[in-house]
Amino acid sequence: MAKKKKTSTETKKKTSNSLAAIRGFLKNKTNHTVFGIVLIFIAVFLFGAFTSYLFNWQADQSNLRGGFFELLGRDDYKVKNILGKLGAAISHQFIYNWFGVAAYLTPWFLLLAGLRISMHLKLTSLTKHLGIIVFLLIWIPAAIAYTGLPSVMAGGSGYYNLEWLSSLAGPFGTGAILVFSMLIFLAVRFKWTPERLNAFIARLRPTRAEETEGDSWKDSTKAEAVPTPESEPEIINEVSFDEPEENKPIEETPEPEIEHEPLIIDQNETKEEEETQEELHDTEDLEIEKAEVEEEVSESELNRKLKEFGEYDPKLDLSKFKLPPIDLLREFKQSGVSINQEELEENKNKIVETLNNYKIEISKIKATIGPTVTLYEIVPAAGVRISKIKNLEDDIALSLAALGIRIIAPIPGKGTIGIEVPNTNPQVVAMRNMIKSEKFQSTDMELPIAFGKTISNETLMADLTKMPHLLMAGATGQGKSVGLNVILTSILYKKHPSQVKFILVDPKKVELTLFNKIERHYLAKLPDSEEAIITDTTKVIHTLNSLCIEMDNRYDLLKDAMVRNIKEYNHKFVQRKLNPENGHKYLPYIVLVIDEFADLIMTAGKEVETPIARLAQLARAIGIHLIVATQRPSVNVITGIIKANFPARIAFRVTSKIDSRTILDAGGAEQLIGKGDMLYSSGSDLIRIQCAFVDTPEVEEITDYIGNQKAYPEAYLLPEYVGEEGEGGIPDAGDPADRDALFVDAARVIVIHQQGSTSLLQRKLKLGYNRAGRIVDQLEAAGIIGPFEGSKARQVLIPDEMSLEQLLKNEQEKYNS
């Protein structure tokens, strides 16, 4: 048995070795060229031999009776074929014995294949062509034999097939079979439908008329061209005023004739003209048909392109770009034990004792050791109400007297109570381990982020595109900046520069400067700005508005492509189903990172909040994702509208329970121990995670590694945003003098469309969101539209343009007086 197994594995090995050798041979480019040239040579040889055979077959045939091999072996046989005995023998076989003149299809196919293999010259699809050739190799000989042409034209197979068909279906039946098989073949292979045939025939009609005209034209030119053959190029290439007059009429007479004709024309000529007009109409009709056919062609053209060039590869511009190697990340040498048995026991006893003090009995206790915290899961004895434990939450925490204790009563979906107690020897979760993890390496997430490790030491990964925006908060020094670096590093370790672009806003001017080095690879910026990393509040406002324009543009592209989101759009683009000439392009994800949001809100308020809220509401489908971090998670920074649109939130340690509530809608973040200890909330779940750690020197090495590689000529440019008029102060909405310059235009747009929406104004007047919003306020103050009605468009109070003009006139008069 063992021997058998051994031999079977050996045979398998041998087969796989030889397969690999064959694969290697087939992949070798030199082999391709040589093989292709051999095919072309055979094609040319066959063509020569066949042609010569057609002239000499009778003479050579007497020598060929002995058969192919006998002929080759005998010296006394003389043949007339220009390619000698070999040419004569092969031709005899192909033409006389097999296919007749249809044998020419063989060198034709070999030539196509040879050109394709050696020079990658794709004249047609080889597989399709092979099908056509096989059919014709059977059909043509039989058809020729049926017509009774000389035997050499039909070949042996023609007569054989004809005989067989005739015995089956009789002579008439054979004729019908031949005709219908050809029609079926044309219908299947070339999609010849009756409509297309009609169109084709109709197209031929005027062409013939043109041809007869053309022929006479050709004849006349011939007659003229023959005596002066050298004069032709002169006429075409030079614009000469001294040209001999006989040469001119050919091209130029029609124009002057048209100019002078109306004065001289007689009835007959008018008729002729009418006829020509009719013909022209015919031609117009035909052109419409042509357009239909062209449309089909353009689709097949697309498929052909896809087959020929393969899928579009967005990475091609930086095809040699290498993702950073894992070695750039540090390895942390640590003991590997974050808590020992003694400590575990001690904590357990403390918990049991404390609960007993409150008369809460425990039936079971279980510990799960995490990198920085251990979770003690308690199953209370029968009859103990969980609400009782929940009420005692603070007292239990106090009795356990340790910093960073969090009580989860109950653990969602488990019915147990969790008490998280910090370990005395917390472990650092190295970014290196995150990137190395199987989970990260094999993920198919669009924008994967490896945040860190959960309490049960699992790597926690999340897809930024699914979040789809992230809010981060934490008091100073608790790990926010490290957290942002972890997010950026995760994406940099997975995505090519063509697939994702970052917009980095760093009012503190220190945290994200390292990423300057990857500006031309991964960053996006406004066209007129020098620095890609934004530190200035005005620039932030411009960038946010520009992002809103980018969003609108992307929505237009998606609409045009009839897809719902960026993933489908890019898929369609990669499949070459979207034409770049119509403005379509591969869309990278855009990730906007704001490091200190509180700062921005304090200085710019609504100017920042409004576009952020708008982006957060609408940008998920078109691949713009926001990551907003703040030190101060107070309600005037993280407003209701921001919170509502950021379902994914991270809280590092914060200073108060209120802050924790503001960010997470739950307490707990004030109990964290800092240094990357965080709570991650994605909707309803709240997970405690030890954030991965990536140090500044590591980030520097990564950005250096990327920055030293070939880059795009410049950073990804966002659409231009022209600063709005009247910046720096909101004018009195009711005062006509202070109104926006486009107020009247906007009023007309709103009244004509009877739709009071900001986005309509943005689209029609190409405005930024803020300016459009301001005009809407002014329109409301002027009584043209009604008040804000939530998600519905505002009501338009003016029924038509006339009434609007009247209203504006009255207003102006009133104001002037």
Ligand SMILES: Nc1ncnc2c1ncn2[C@@H]1O[C@H](COP(=O)(O)OP(=O)(O)OP(=O)(O)O)[C@@H](O)[C@H]1O
């Ligand atoms: N995930 C982590 N693992 C281990 N230590 C960490 C982690 N995150 C942060 N630390 C420690 O905490 C320190 C402060 O972190 P970080 O600079 O990210 O704080 P911050 O919240 O950004 O502070 P600030 O708001 O003042 O910039 C780091 O220098 C590091 O020593």
